[in-house]
Amino acid sequence: MATPRDLSTASLDPARTDAADVARALLVDPERGLTAEEAARRLAHHGPNELRAAASTPLWRRLLAQFSDPLILLLLAAVVISVIAWLIEGAVGAPIDAIVIVAILVLNAVLGLVQESRAEHAVAALAVMTQARSTVLRDGELRTVPSTELVPGDILVLAEGDQVGADARLFRAAALFVAEASLTGESEAVEKHPDRIDEVVPIGDRRDMVFKGTAVSRGTGGAIVTATGMATEMGAIATMLDATVEQPTPLQQEVSHLGRLLGRIVIGIAIVVMVTIALIEGIRTPADVVTVLLLGVSLAVAAVPEGLPAILSVVLALGVQRMAKRNAVVKRLSSVETLGSASVICTDKTGTLTTNQMTIERIVTASGTVDLSGVGYAPVGRATDHGHDLAAGPLRLEAQIVLGAGSLVNDAQLAQHDGVWEIEGDPTEAAFLVAARKLGGTREETARYGRVAEVPFSSERKMMSTAHRHENGDLVVLSKGAPDVLLRHCTRLQLGARIVPLDPVRRARALADMELLSEEAFRTLGVAYRPAPELEGTGGGADAADFDESAEQDLVYAGVVGILDPPRPEVRPAIAEARAAGIRVVMITGDHPATAARIARDLGIIDDEGIALPGARIDGMDEHQLRDAVRTVSVFARVSPAHKLRIVDALQAEGLVVAMTGDGVNDAPALKSADIGIAMGVTGTEVAKEAANMVLADDDFATIVHAVREGRVIFDNIRKFLRYLLYGNMGEVLTVFLGVVFAGLLGFTHASADGIVLPLLATQILWINLVTDSGPALAMGVDPEIDDVMTRPPRGLHDRAIDRGMWIGIAITGLVISVVTLLTMDVFLPGGLIPGGTDTFDVARTAGFTTLVFAGLIMAFNARSATSSAFRGFFANRWLWGAVVLGVLLQVAVVSLPPLQVAFSTASLDGVHWAVCAAMASVVLWVEELRKLGLRLLRRRRADAAAHAR
Numbered sequence: 042m043a044t045p046r047d048l049s050t051a052s053l054d055p056a057r058t059d060a061a062d063v064a065r066a067l068l069v070d071p072e073r074g075l076t077a078e079e080a081a082r083r084l085a086h087h088g089p090n091e092l093r094a095a096a097s098t099p100l101w102r103r104l105l106a107q108f109s110d111p112l113i114l115l116l117l118a119a120v121v122i123s124v125i126a127w128l129i130e131g132a133v134g135a136p137i138d139a140i141v142i143v144a145i146l147v148l149n150a151v152l153g154l155v156q157e158s159r160a161e162h163a164v165a166a167l168a169v170m171t172q173a174r175s176t177v178l179r180d181g182e183l184r185t186v187p188s189t190e191l192v193p194g195d196i197l198v199l200a201e202g203d204q205v206g207a208d209a210r211l212f213r214a215a216a217l218f219v220a221e222a223s224l225t226g227e228s229e230a231v232e233k234h235p236d237r238i239d240e241v242v243p244i245g246d247r248r249d250m251v252f253k254g255t256a257v258s259r260g261t262g263g264a265i266v267t268a269t270g271m272a273t274e275m276g277a278i279a280t281m282l283d284a285t286v287e288q289p290t291p292l293q294q295e296v297s298h299l300g301r302l303l304g305r306i307v308i309g310i311a312i313v314v315m316v317t318i319a320l321i322e323g324i325r326t327p328a329d330v331v332t333v334l335l336l337g338v339s340l341a342v343a344a345v346p347e348g349l350p351a352i353l354s355v356v357l358a359l360g361v362q363r364m365a366k367r368n369a370v371v372k373r374l375s376s377v378e379t380l381g382s383a384s385v386i387c388t389d390k391t392g393t394l395t396t397n398q399m400t401i402e403r404i405v406t407a408s409g410t411v412d413l414s415g416v417g418y419a420p421v422g423r424a425t426d427h428g429h430d431l432a433a434g435p436l437r438l439e440a441q442i443v444l445g446a447g448s449l450v451n452d453a454q455l456a457q458h459d460g461v462w463e464i465e466g467d468p469t470e471a472a473f474l475v476a477a478r479k480l481g482g483t484r485e486e487t488a489r490y491g492r493v494a495e496v497p498f499s500s501e502r503k504m505m506s507t508a509h510r511h512e513n514g515d516l517v518v519l520s521k522g523a524p525d526v527l528l529r530h531c532t533r534l535q536l537g538a539r540i541v542p543l544d545p546v547r548r549a550r551a552l553a554d555m556e557l558l559s560e561e562a563f564r565t566l567g568v569a570y571r572p573a574p575e576l577e578g579t580g581g582g583a584d585a586a587d588f589d590e591s592a593e594q595d596l597v598y599a600g601v602v603g604i605l606d607p608p609r610p611e612v613r614p615a616i617a618e619a620r621a622a623g624i625r626v627v628m629i630t631g632d633h634p635a636t637a638a639r640i641a642r643d644l645g646i647i648d649d650e651g652i653a654l655p656g657a658r659i660d661g662m663d664e665h666q667l668r669d670a671v672r673t674v675s676v677f678a679r680v681s682p683a684h685k686l687r688i689v690d691a692l693q694a695e696g697l698v699v700a701m702t703g704d705g706v707n708d709a710p711a712l713k714s715a716d717i718g719i720a721m722g723v724t725g726t727e728v729a730k731e732a733a734n735m736v737l738a739d740d741d742f743a744t745i746v747h748a749v750r751e752g753r754v755i756f757d758n759i760r761k762f763l764r765y766l767l768y769g770n771m772g773e774v775l776t777v778f779l780g781v782v783f784a785g786l787l788g789f790t791h792a793s794a795d796g797i798v799l800p801l802l803a804t805q806i807l808w809i810n811l812v813t814d815s816g817p818a819l820a821m822g823v824d825p826e827i828d829d830v831m832t833r834p835p836r837g838l839h840d841r842a843i844d845r846g847m848w849i850g851i852a853i854t855g856l857v858i859s860v861v862t863l864l865t866m867d868v869f870l871p872g873g874l875i876p877g878g879t880d881t882f883d884v885a886r887t888a889g890f891t892t893l894v895f896a897g898l899i900m901a902f903n904a905r906s907a908t909s910s911a912f913r914g915f916f917a918n919r920w921l922w923g924a925v926v927l928g929v930l931l932q933v934a935v936v937s938l939p940p941l942q943v944a945f946s947t948a949s950l951d952g953v954h955w956a957v958c959a960a961m962a963s964v965v966l967w968v969e970e971l972r973k974l975g976l977r978l979l980r981r982r983r984a985d986a987a988a989h990a991r
């Protein structure tokens with residue numbers, strides 16, 4: 042086979058070449074597309090259809106960036122000073138502290154880097170899940186493929202809401218409008234037409250081409266891909282489009298703010314500690330200066346959780362992965378936090394609350410009602426009239442017109458694959474194809490019509506029309522749409538084989554028929570038609586360009602179908618769960634108010650008195666009236682996408698955090714405006730997915746509620762490790778500070794070989810923070826749900842992660858930790874508060890150090906809830922247990938292994954020491970248990986009092 046010319050590099054300009062010639066040059070038949078093998082071959086030749094990503098930062102620079110924190114730099118400076126002092130003093134022995142501190146910092150940087158890479162990988166994996174897709178014709182069939190797999194010569198099939206995946210030459214277009222702002226900056230959508238352009242014109246004027254990165258805002262079309270990847274016009278400007286950098290989430294901002302605040306406070310404390318030591322103990326040698334300096338700076342490094350932003354990213358990213366496994370694909374980490382605060386979920390009805398498995402069960406025409414049996418897409422079922430097989434006659438004829446016309450003004454396809462009936466396209470439309478097959482004779486008739494033009498369906502118009510030519514040359518217009526809308530375009534009625542005027546009585550009857558179907562929860566669709574001889578005169582045939590909305594008049598109303606779209610079984614409990622969690626559910630649908638209200642009632646969204654507010658009423662309201670309305674109304678029906686935007690704005694003005702679902706191209710503004718835009722993964726358009734923060738892989742409402750729960754759990758877990766880290770840090774700072782003060786008061790100055798008496802050494806402080814504490818903190822990030830997060834109201838968007846209650850808890854716990862640590866040291870020291878101690882200062886300090894580490898590890902269990910006992914879900918997190926056991930082993934090692942004893946100035950402990958350390962450390966657990974018990978009792982008493990008052 043000849044190789045197709047690569048148009049992107051050839052001199053041929055597709056915009057100035059006939060579509061047929063472009064197809065020929067690219068060796069493709071526009072009616073069949075490429076074969077799968079040929080597409081694979083071309084993909085191998087041209088490479089994936091991607092814009093080259095920006096080069097990644099080299100590893101060494103990322104490692105170096107780990108040291109860029111000002112406090113770490115300060116510590117490094119202190120280390121340098123200590124080395125200089127050691128050199129001045131004659132370089133005796135080895136500068137052990139300096140070596141140990143640098144080693145710990147390197148270890149810490151490597152860990153930080155690993156965290157960062159994990160978070161990045163998780164985010165990259167999300168990008169793959171939310172990648173854009175395109176519809177192409179391959180082997181004569183429609184296929185949806187990732188847009189990265191498009192190749193030159195592919196036949197793109199474009200519909201409203203599609204992202205154009207590659208540059209392509211149009212060969213067909215029906216009312217095709219493309220938004221090209223991303224490429225040309227032009228905000229208005231441009232109408233496209235396959236007619237060749239003869240001059241060389243700028244991109245914005247190449248009406249016969251569509252370009253990668255733009256979006257179809259209206260209409261349909263077919264185009265031959267002429268360029269992919271960097272060869273596209275978008276590729277030409279791609280150097281300007283560096284990969285978007287993830288902005289820090291509000292929580293990440295709060296944490297870095299917290300870091301800076303702590304940094305300042307701690308530097309203050311460090312200075313106070315250093316001055317206190319100098320005053321109480323007196324600085325005697327340069328070594329004393331270095332010891333105090335290192336201690337002060339290490340304290341600062343320890344107390345400020347530098348690793349927190351990285352841990353935060355990992356926890357968010359892991360949460361995002363868990364959500365994705367449950368079909369909620371979040372595009373940005375920040376959306377996870379917002380999800381947890383959602384206070385109202387506005388949801389579509391069709392496909393989200395319902396199954397979107399449409400079955401026509403009823404056809405109501407002027408002569409009566411036909412019932413159709415059978416479920417699903419298999420076209421087997423009986424047509425009956427009052428329980429009897431439908432006989433030939435006016436009713437059958439009318440039903441045949443309804444279903445026949447309905448399956449012609451239709452873009453869906455029905456086919457049997459391996460014995461299973463499957464549909465391609467809109468399920469509402471496919472329902473007509475299935476029903477038409479159930480009613481014998483209909484398909485034979487429709488086969489005689491060929492489509493010549495169309496005005497596509499849109500959620501604003503709520504109807505669509507096509508023009509067809511019969512074998513005998515006659516032209517007709519066929520329309521289907523929301524019956525109340527369609528009836529406005531009808532002046533006549535089909536009655537048996539006759540066409541009669543649609544007088545007020547007949548119109549009222551038709552409306553009543555539809556209303557009745559709606560109240561029974563049926564989705565309704567009307568069908569109408571008219572002979573259209575006048576189309577013949579326009580431009581030598583019913584040309585697509587001459588056919589527009591103006592043809593939708595003077596129609597003959599044929600009848601209405603009742604489509605069953607059952608609610609998803611999991612939705613009712615999900616709505617109850619949302620309500621319990623203080624989240625309101627609002628249904629916003631294009632469907633009829635009666636259908637909407639009935640289904641909302643069945644699902645528990647509204648009670649029997651609840652009503653559906655029609656979109657037309659919203660039009661008559663100003664902002665204030667709408668704000669009043671959204672306070673009470675939970676069902677909006679027959680709305681258009683523009684109403685959605687107004688509803689979002691009104692709810693937000695009421696102070697609510699709004700999650701909003703959407704699927705169509707016109708939903709994009711509402712999705713962007715909502716706090717969380719949620720696009721449908723299955724039925725949603727590419728434009729909607731692009732505008733949303735989250736994509737539902739299964740279109741299911743219940744998935745949104747799961748995602749909210751997950752968002753709350755993630756936020757809870759973040760609070761857990763904040764609490765945990767700050768408990769420990771507060772404990773250390775207070776231990777050092779109080780230790781120095783008490784040492785002075787008790788006269789323990791210069792009691793050890795190191796010169797100055799310090800309750801903890803710089804290396805030990807760094808050990809605790811950067812080694813033993815990191816494991817439990819990480820494990821906390823994947824903690825299972827300890828407190829039921831769906832029993833509390835949503836968190837305010839601007840509520841702080843660390844509130845006052847938490848600060849009080851941190852202060853109390855920090856104080857308890859420092860007191861037990863100092864008491865442990867005192868127990869073993871001779872001449873302390875508690876008599877009987879006989880150990881050396883080094884042993885006593887090692888015991889204090891160990892108590893501090895153990896208390897920290899025990900606090901990990903406590904930090905998991907502000908109110909629940911640490912024993913609740915005690916064994917639920919095996920990572921936490923792993924981390925705690927590892928922490929204990931590391932501590933045993935640092936106390937008992939001689940090389941580590943030298944590095945960390947520790948001394949061996951015996952059995953009694955270990956037991957006392959463990960017992961003293963456990964005191965924090967009991968104190969916290971008592972405090973939480975008190976809190977719980979208080980809370981219960983308040984709840985009882987409130988219940989009593991009611």
Ligand SMILES: Nc1ncnc2c1ncn2[C@@H]1O[C@H](COP(=O)(O)OP(=O)(O)OP(=O)(O)O)[C@@H](O)[C@H]1O
Pocket residue numbers: 388389390391392467469470498499500501503504505521522523524564565566567629630631632633
């Ligand atoms: N393919 C179609 N052709 C003609 N009319 C349609 C088609 N699909 C839907 N309709 C009519 O338009 C109305 C509105 O449809 P739209 O897609 O805006 O909302 P919906 O799918 O009913 O609900 P939701 O907004 O909850 O997804 C429907 O109730 C139906 O009567």
